[in-house]
Every structure is written in structure tokens, then in C-alpha cells.
Amino acid sequence: MTQPLHQMLYELLKQSTGFIYPNEIEVHWGILVVVYPYLTGLVAGAFILASLVKVFNVKEVQSVYRLALLTALSFLLIAPLPLLLHLGHPERSFEIFLNPNFTSAMAMFGFVYAWYLMVVLLLEIWFTYRKDIIIWSKNEGFTMRWIHKIISLFSTDISEKAVLFDKKMVKAITIIGIPSAFLLHGYVGFIFGSIKANPWWSSVLMPIVFLFSAIVSGIALVILIYMVVMPSRKQEIDMACLDKMASFLFYAVIVDFSLELLDFIHRLYESEESIKILSDLVVNKLFISLGIIQVLLGMLLPLGIMVLIKLFRIDAELRKLLYFVSAILIQLGIFATRWNVVVGGQMFSKSFRGLTTYKMELTGIEGLLMTLVLLVLPFIVLALLIKILPPWEHAPVSDLEAVSD
Amino acid sequence: MKKLLPKLREQTARLLIVFAVFIGVVLLVRYLLPPSLKDHRIHIQTTVEREMARPVRYAGSDLCATCHDEYNLKKSGYHKNLSCETCHGTAKEHADNPAEVKPFIPRNRDYCTRCHAFDPSRPTGFPQINPAVHNPMKPCVTCHNPHDPKPPSVPQECQACHAEIARTKAISSHVMLECTTCHEVPTEHKITPRNIKASIPLEREFCGKCHGTQSNVKETTKIDLATHGEKYLCWQCHYPHMPEVE
Amino acid sequence: MDRRKFGTKLFTLVVSGTFVGGWLKKAKAQTTGYDPSKHYYGMGIQINKCIGCGRCVEACKDENNVPREPFYFRTWVERYTIKKDGEVTVQNIDGRVNNPSENISEKEILRSFFVPKLCNQCDNPPCVQVCPVGATFKTEDGVIIVDENRCIGCRYCIQACPYGARYLHPEKQTADKCTFCYHRITKDLLPACVEVCPTQARIFGDLRSSTSPLGRFKRFNKLHVLKPFLNTEPKVSYSDLDGEVR
Numbered sequence: 001m002t003q004p005l006h007q008m009l010y011e012l013l014k015q016s017t018g019f020i021y022p023n024e025i026e027v028h029w030g031i032l033v034v035v036y037p038y039l040t041g042l043v044a045g046a047f048i049l050a051s052l053v054k055v056f057n058v059k060e061v062q063s064v065y066r067l068a069l070l071t072a073l074s075f076l077l078i079a080p081l082p083l084l085l086h087l088g089h090p091e092r093s094f095e096i097f098l099n100p101n102f103t104s105a106m107a108m109f110g111f112v113y114a115w116y117l118m119v120v121l122l123l124e125i126w127f128t129y130r131k132d133i134i135i136w137s138k139n140e141g142f143t144m145r146w147i148h149k150i151i152s153l154f155s156t157d158i159s160e161k162a163v164l165f166d167k168k169m170v171k172a173i174t175i176i177g178i179p180s181a182f183l184l185h186g187y188v189g190f191i192f193g194s195i196k197a198n199p200w201w202s203s204v205l206m207p208i209v210f211l212f213s214a215i216v217s218g219i220a221l222v223i224l225i226y227m228v229v230m231p232s233r234k235q236e237i238d239m240a241c242l243d244k245m246a247s248f249l250f251y252a253v254i255v256d257f258s259l260e261l262l263d264f265i266h267r268l269y270e271s272e273e274s275i276k277i278l279s280d281l282v283v284n285k286l287f288i289s290l291g292i293i294q295v296l297l298g299m300l301l302p303l304g305i306m307v308l309i310k311l312f313r314i315d316a317e318l319r320k321l322l323y324f325v326s327a328i329l330i331q332l333g334i335f336a337t338r339w340n341v342v343v344g345g346q347m348f349s350k351s352f353r354g355l356t357t358y359k360m361e362l363t364g365i366e367g368l369l370m371t372l373v374l375l376v377l378p379f380i381v382l383a384l385l386i387k388i389l390p391p392w393e394h395a396p397v398s399d400l401e402a403v404s405d
Numbered sequence: 406m407k408k409l410l411p412k413l414r415e416q417t418a419r420l421l422i423v424f425a426v427f428i429g430v431v432l433l434v435r436y437l438l439p440p441s442l443k444d445h446r447i448h449i450q451t452t453v454e455r456e457m458a459r460p461v462r463y464a465g466s467d468l469c470a471t472c473h474d475e476y477n478l479k480k481s482g483y484h485k486n487l488s489c490e491t492c493h494g495t496a497k498e499h500a501d502n503p504a505e506v507k508p509f510i511p512r513n514r515d516y517c518t519r520c521h522a523f524d525p526s527r528p529t530g531f532p533q534i535n536p537a538v539h540n541p542m543k544p545c546v547t548c549h550n551p552h553d554p555k556p557p558s559v560p561q562e563c564q565a566c567h568a569e570i571a572r573t574k575a576i577s578s579h580v581m582l583e584c585t586t587c588h589e590v591p592t593e594h595k596i597t598p599r600n601i602k603a604s605i606p607l608e609r610e611f612c613g614k615c616h617g618t619q620s621n622v623k624e625t626t627k628i629d630l631a632t633h634g635e636k637y638l639c640w641q642c643h644y645p646h647m648p649e650v651e
Numbered sequence: 652m653d654r655r656k657f658g659t660k661l662f663t664l665v666v667s668g669t670f671v672g673g674w675l676k677k678a679k680a681q682t683t684g685y686d687p688s689k690h691y692y693g694m695g696i697q698i699n700k701c702i703g704c705g706r707c708v709e710a711c712k713d714e715n716n717v718p719r720e721p722f723y724f725r726t727w728v729e730r731y732t733i734k735k736d737g738e739v740t741v742q743n744i745d746g747r748v749n750n751p752s753e754n755i756s757e758k759e760i761l762r763s764f765f766v767p768k769l770c771n772q773c774d775n776p777p778c779v780q781v782c783p784v785g786a787t788f789k790t791e792d793g794v795i796i797v798d799e800n801r802c803i804g805c806r807y808c809i810q811a812c813p814y815g816a817r818y819l820h821p822e823k824q825t826a827d828k829c830t831f832c833y834h835r836i837t838k839d840l841l842p843a844c845v846e847v848c849p850t851q852a853r854i855f856g857d858l859r860s861s862t863s864p865l866g867r868f869k870r871f872n873k874l875h876v877l878k879p880f881l882n883t884e885p886k887v888s889y890s891d892l893d894g895e896v897r
Contacts, residue, residue, distance in 0.1 A: 002821040019741035021815025028806040088804015088824030101785035153419040197813035351897040452798040459834035491847040526763035
């Protein structure tokens, strides 16, 4: 089992330039550790989008509210998988819950994840859907009826007071949920940002940059899903909703870009000891993934497109196309951002005297195929969730519909 | 208790029950688990014990001395700082079972040249030879007793230990100078080199003997001792083993 | 005696009994005869004595069963070559193969030396701080150890170590690193690397003792540690450490 690993490492040894500490030849956090922050980022971002409706009363985005919540849930459920697959001993992963070391940011994963899943996301979805599930379950086939009954915890009260209570709870949970979402993804940024040994990671801005790129990717994801799912159900895309989401995406991209620009300028200006090897890293190893994909294609191009849309009157069909393209570019860009942080941080030696390479395999646990599976799985889960909890049907109840959402 | 229930909404009651069950299960599992899984102090204790129980492979020189006389021979020679196992490899098994398990005895030249082949990064004063020209076909032990490695003869004198300086000097303008021209070397220096050192010239006039304007030596560059770098000793600027001018 | 008093007395008896029992249990665990509270280990390295033979690297791999491939080192030696134009070249000396300086002409060398490296057994260890399950910890005698039964192989400690001292054991799939040969030092032996060093470039001892080679080392040398600005408080000190060493 170690033979192919060693063969690869011998080859990498030949490709490293300068001097690296001998133990550094193995890149420890590979593609799986890139996928994890990407997935949790999408969770946080989708949730923030949903919270715009309930907390900030942005009415235009109402139609994607439930879709955003379901997206967040499906990605959250798959998020621990890449971590589990990456561990040397996944069978001992329960130790994080049983014997956490409270000085470790990584130990917080178990608790933050559990909190976010149970107290925020599941609760919010439950309160949002409760009335509808109860009503739906009255007219359904056997399996669906029982699924809905169990999900609703056999609740039956759909009186006006109960429904009002539900709405109040949703608002309250969203208010708690926003800082929880910040924590869910911010702690990942802190995991990197608190490593003083690595100057590419060690930065106060790291959790903030992670968070804003998460918001960017989450909103872009919901836009993508919305634009794919609606036509597939032969339904009209609500342009007001789409424009509003794109607007928020635009603001988020501006903030994210400014933060990353600030980090860049700050590094160059302070010109600390690591600047030489880091410049070497960016220019030689990360030129394509950072310069081209993250910045040019993933940030500047979508930004330019959205500026154009804001400045000029463009008709709906073209706008849809542009939004779609921007959202995809942004996904690529944010994935590249995660790559540049995680893998980039391991491609230079802590001796500041050399660079090494990361070779991603095709097959195997840390391979490209596994990554693709992990990236597709949440969509499968989402499809399942949409079947059980359709986000666009509100159960028909005559006078209760009059209560504004 | 019954008075509370009607006050709670139906949803809240159900949620509370679910959470209570969940928390109850968590607490129960935690309680049921044996302390060896939970108690950090037990983890530390078992790990420390496990580490301490690992097998020892190097016996340590003191143990070799209990049976082998060579240790006493080594004690006063140039190899006195070497541990027996530096050359002979792991010997704990041999110490436990002296009759059947024998440690490795190096006889190959490769073994000695590992430390004694010339390498420019080695500190000055460490005896080094050029293995390609230094009796290349003979095993080192033919002339040198590894437990008391006095060199049979030292034709190259200073160069035997100060190889790098000699090599540097050999391509400099001072190539024709003997080391002893500038350095007074007491005989004890060869025996306790770090304790009794060779001397270095302490006056400008010493270099002036060859380089002063009054000097009779023909091939040297001449400078006026009175004005040239008067505050300093010559070697404070010019490296005597490679005395470049710039 | 009424019931209340009896109850209190019984309660006190039970509680104190548990404490005594726990204390006795702890005392029983110290049957090995080694008392960690009486020691606090550190190491000194004299750069001027290291000849880069690599025997320490080999001995460590022998003693601790470290995989032989050149990707896993508990200790290693770096060769620094500083040229006259200021360019610095660093190479890793693989334990078995002596790498000659590649393409560097001796004439261009200004300074050259070897630097042995190992886990610094920091007093403020970033690796212990970040381990999510507390699998790596500092013992009472100052040594940082990994519990291979608890390590989940997340590799966070490897990322957090500024010195590159840790690696992931390919078979055990847990983090591994130098333990100062804990199984040896607790039996009054020296770590393997110190044992076989031919020039005594490595000095091991108790930091609290002043009558020891380590005590003398600390008294007579200007000491340096690696990356002091990171405040890891390493317990491995270097003398004659060049500013170019990272």
C-alpha cells in the first residue's frame, strides 16, 4: 500500500526545487481538504442568502428561500465526508467528540457542526415546513404520508396561533443562524489562519476572507440551482428574484475582492522574510490557479459582467445567460481559492528556500474521481430533499394563505 | 408538571422531547463508556508506559566496557569520543546474548571514509584524507588501529587535519609557504589539538618581512607599512591562506 | 447518632476512601522506578563539531524503526554552503548517502557547515496546541510524545510544526516524530543519535542540572534556537548557529 506512495514521492523529490525539509516532501492536505471548506462555504453562503429574506426582509428573494435552505442542508450533510475519507484513522473520528482538545480549532468542528445542523438548519427547516407537511400528509400515498408524519414529529396543530409561532421561531432561529453560519465557516478559516508556522496561512484576515468567499460561492450556487431547476419543472424564472440575488452576489464579490486585494497589498508592502519564496510560489506554481482562474476568471470577469448589467439595460434572456456564466465562473474561482490556500500553503518549504509539487491522482481515496463523486453527491441529496420537501409548493389552505410570509 | 404542559405549544413540546431524548442518549453513552476511553490522564499514562517499553537496540558504550578491553585502549586515543556502536552498529542483542549474536565489524574502506574523506563543509581541524590518493587499495585498518588510530606517519603534517586550509592555500599566492613559516606549532598540538594551539603572527612587521618596502624577498607585492592600513593587523583584512587584494 | 450524622459520616468516608484508593492506584503505577518529576530534558548541538557523517540519522532509524525511505526523518542533517557572492545553498544529508556539494567549486565557498535538526521538544509546542483529540502531549519530563492509539491522522500537527520535525508514519497512519528516545533516556541511556555521534556534536542532558555536559554547554556558549520569533520555546539549543540557518 505504501509502495505506490513511495514511488510518487521519489518522483516528487526530483521535482522539488531549492531546499525543503525532508519531511515536507509529502503534501499532507490534498484535494479532499480543499473540498471540505468549499462545501461548508456553500452551506454558509446559501444560509446567508436565505437569511436575507427572514431577517432583512428582502421580499424579492422569497421564492428561493426554501430552496436555499435545502441546498444548505444537502451540502452540510455531505461536508464531513471528505474529512472522514482524509483521516489516517477514520474509525477513531469519534474521539473528536469524546476527547476534544479545547485548544484546537479542529476540535471545534464536531460541536460547531452539530450545533449548526441541529439547532439552526434542521430546526429552521422544520418550522418552515411544518404546516405544509401536516397538510400534505393528509392527501398522500402511504410512504410519503408516513415520511411527512415522522418529520413533523406527529404534530397536528395548524391553528393560526401555531403558524404565527412557527414564523416567529423561524425569524429567531435565522437571527441565531447568521452568526452560527459565520462560525461554521469562520472556524475553518481560523484553522488555517492560526498556524504561525505557515506565513501563507497565518493571517488575521483568513477567517474573514474564507467567510466572504463562502458567501459569494453560496449565493452563486443558489442562483445556478434556481436557474437549472425552474426550467426543468417548466416554470418561469422570477427575474426580480434573480436580479436581486445577482445584486447581492455583486456586493459580496466586491467585498471579497477588496479583502483579497488588501491581503495582497499588505504582504507586498510589509515585505516580510517570506515574501521572496511566496512570490516565487505565486509566479511559478500558482500562476494558473491563482492568477488566471481565481482572480481573472473567477473574480474580475464576473465582476465586469455584473457591472455591465448594472450600467446598461440588458434584456432578460441575455441577463439570464450572463448570470449563469458568472455563477459558474465564480464557482470555479472559489474552488481555486480554496485550492490556492490549502495546497498552495504546502508547496513552499517552511525553510523558505524551496518549492515542491502536489500531484493529484486520478483514482484512490484522494483522487480526482473521488472528488467528483463528493461534489456530485450533495446534488443527489438535494434532489431527494426536494422530493420530500418541495420548496415551491405551499399547501393550499384557504384563509391561512392571507397571512403574509 | 401537568400545569406546565398546556402552556407549551404542541411544536415546542415535541421538539423538547426529541432534544431531551438526544441529550439523554449522549449522556448515557458517555456514562457507559469505560474510563480508558474517556480519561485523558489514563491515555497519557498508557502512552508513556508504551513508549518506555519499546525495545532498546543500542546498548551504550558503558555496557561494552564490562567485557571488552578495547574500550580501555580507545579511552586515551584519538577515537576516545567515539561510542563503540558508532562503528559497530547496534549491540544490545549482542549484550543480551554474547555467544550467538555478534555485532557488525567494519573492515571496508567505505566505513572510515564516511567520516574521514575530505569534505569542505567539515570543520577545520578534523583529520581528513583524499580517499582516491591515500592508499586507495588498502583497507584502512591495515595501517590504523581503529581503537587507537595513531597515524603511522604524517608526511603531510598540517594538511592531515587542516585539509581545507591546505587546499585553499595550494591555489593561492602563498602556495610556496610552509604552514610553519607563519605558525609556531608545539608538538603537543598534534596530541591535544583543542587544548594547545598553534600560534599566529601578532605584528604587522611579520608580514612586512616579505611585503614591506625594505624587504629583500623578490616575488612579493610591496606596501608601505607606515601608511597601509596602519590601525590593523594584516590578516584582519587579508585572508592569509588566500590573500586576495580586492 | 441520628440518621443525618451517620449519613454525613458515611458520605465523608466514601469520598475520602475513593481519593485514597485513587492515590494508591497512582502510586502503584510508578513501579518502574522512574520518576518523571525529577527530570527535564533538553539537548545542545555544537555546529562547529558536526562533520555531517549522518550516523545519527541512521542510528535513529535503527533504534526507532523509522521507515528507511528518504521521506521520513525523526532527525536529519542539513548542509549549508555560503558562497562568496552571498548565495546560500542548503542540502539534506540523507543518512546513507553522503551528498557532495553539487556544482559548487571550493574556491567560491565562504562558509560551509552542517546543521543537525530534530524535534525541538518545545516548551510552548504548537503541535500540542492544535491536536484535535489531544493525542500528542508533553510529558512531565518535558518530552512531546504522540499516542499512536489515539491519533486520528488528521495531520494538523504536521502542518503546525514550524521545523518540519513531524511526518505521517506510512504504515501506522499516525503522526510520528523524535521522542528523544524516551525509552532510552528513562533508563539512564542516551538517545541513539547522541550515542553514536563521533564528535560529540550532540549533547543531551537534564536542563535543571548544572553539573553535566549540557550545563557546561549552556555556560560556555552563546546559545541560539531555531525560529525564536515564533515563541515555541525550543529545548534544543545550538551553539555557533549561523544566521542563514532556518
